[in-house]
Amino acid sequence: MKNGTFHIKLTEAIYNSQACYFLHFYSKLAEETIIDKLKCLQWSDEHKQYYLVQKDMSLHVLFSELRKLGCYVDYSKIKKKTRPKREQIKNPVQLPKLTPRLKYKLDQFERWMLEKRLSKNTIYTYKGVTALFLRYMQLKKAKEINALWIQRFNHDYVIVGDYSVSYQNQCINGIKKYIDFCSMDVDFELLERPQKPKKLPVVLTKEEIKTLLEVTHNIKHKTLLAILYSGGLRIGEALAMHITDVDSKRGLLFIRNAKGKKDRYTLLSIKILDLLRHYYKQYKPKKYLFEGQHGDRYSNASARAVFLRSIKRAEITKQGITLHTLRHSFATHLLESGTDIRYIQELLGHKSPNTTMIYTHVTESSLKKIKNPLDELY
CATH class of the missing domain: 3.30.780 (Translation Initiation Factor Eif1)
Incomplete structure (x- = not known):
């Protein structure tokens, strides 16, 4: 460093x-x-x-x-x-350092978010973007926060700096949260958000999932990938899972404190129970189901490296494949087998059914039901 x-x-x-x-x-x-x-x-x-x-x-x-x-x-x-x-x-605009008063206010904002039980990543991001905005306000000698100053900051710092759409939305979210903390009355209707490109999720076929697991020879790595697909888990959910969260008798996985601070249950395939038992006997994890070398949680980076190595061994060449692809594939395969989308929503832990509806656009069975107009010409 x-x-x-x-x-x-x-x-x-x-x-x-x-x-x-x-x-x-x-x-x-x-x-x-x-x-x-x-x-x-x-x-x-x-x-x-x-x-x-x-x-x-x-x-x-x-x-x-x-x-x-x-x-x-x-x-x-x-x-x-x-x-x-x-x-x-360099930054698109040179921002001054925060005054001691604003630093103290920002620290209060951080404590307020902690009390609201926001995630560590969210707090880190919101505090960071809000600090940039407050420094911008200092630069411009602006006396009060309003939608116009947020728009100016958006242009002078985010747009000119060529930051991503996601970062732009994070800035707006962070500033809005700060305004909520300060109990200010700001009209956000005039503040337009950039639209993210709507991309359909990449999905692996059942045959590709099978090949992926077959070429993963390390039992710990295979168990991790199997659990991710079997339960439609986010990688963070799998790595935070405790040994006691596996309910083998009921065929369920307990997901604690997932996105939105919600607990839920999801599926556990009976066909990987033997795999789980062999893995447990060999590695003997103490607390977390998947642990690193020193008994702490297995890292995201290690899991990602494991997945990408197996993808290469399986000779899967689809673009945009990530660990989250296993979750997308789980949902899509359930939908193709006739599972009610409301059950899939619960298993995935989606707050809104609209989030789950995206999988209706990628299911092979749904597309096959549509008769191509060219077929009627012959």
Whole structure:
């Protein structure tokens, strides 16, 4: 680490016929933190490193994302023609430091969010974006928060800085939460949110899931992937699961404190019970179902690396595959087998049925029922 930040080195190479940036981490903590935050990164078995396809994200935006995560980036190995100019990697506007009064107010805001039981990631994000907004208000010598100043901050900092749509929405959410904390009356109707691109989830076939598990020889890794698919779990839910959360007699998995602070039950396939027993006898986890080397929770980065290695061994070449693809596949396969969408909503822990409805657009059985008009011509 350097000056209290994560130290990362960037290199570039051609991989799978595409120009890519490769990230070199100088500590396990840096790797796990950055990989957990930057969902766009992929694992290369050949290079044993995480990488990003250059056409998917400009170097300037990559720098901005890494800087937001507190990274010192060594880009000396990047070709000069693609190296960002000095002024490009600075913030779009130079913001002053917060006054002691606003720092104290921001700390109060953090404690308020803790009392509201918001997740650690949400608190970290909301506090960070609110600090940027308050610094912007200081720069402009604005006396009160209103929708117009939020719009100006959105343009001068987020749009000019070429930040992502997701980050823009995070800024708005964080500022709104701060306004709620301050009990202010601000009209947000004039504040338009950017629309995220609506992409259909990538889904694996049942045959691909079977192959994926067959090529995963390590029993711990196989059990993790099987549990994710069997219960339609988010990776965080699986890694937070305790040994006692497996109800083998009822064929259920107990998911504690999931998204939205809700507990729920989901399915446990009876066919992986033997796998679970063999795994337990061999690894003897003490608290968490999946533990790291020192008895703590298994890391997201390790789980992601395991999954990507198995995907490569299974020779599955679909684009955009992540651990979350197993959850998408679980929901889609249930829907194709005739399971009521309301049950699927409960199993997945979706708050709204509209979230679950996306799977109706990707089910193979539904599409096969539609008669193609070309078929009627012959």
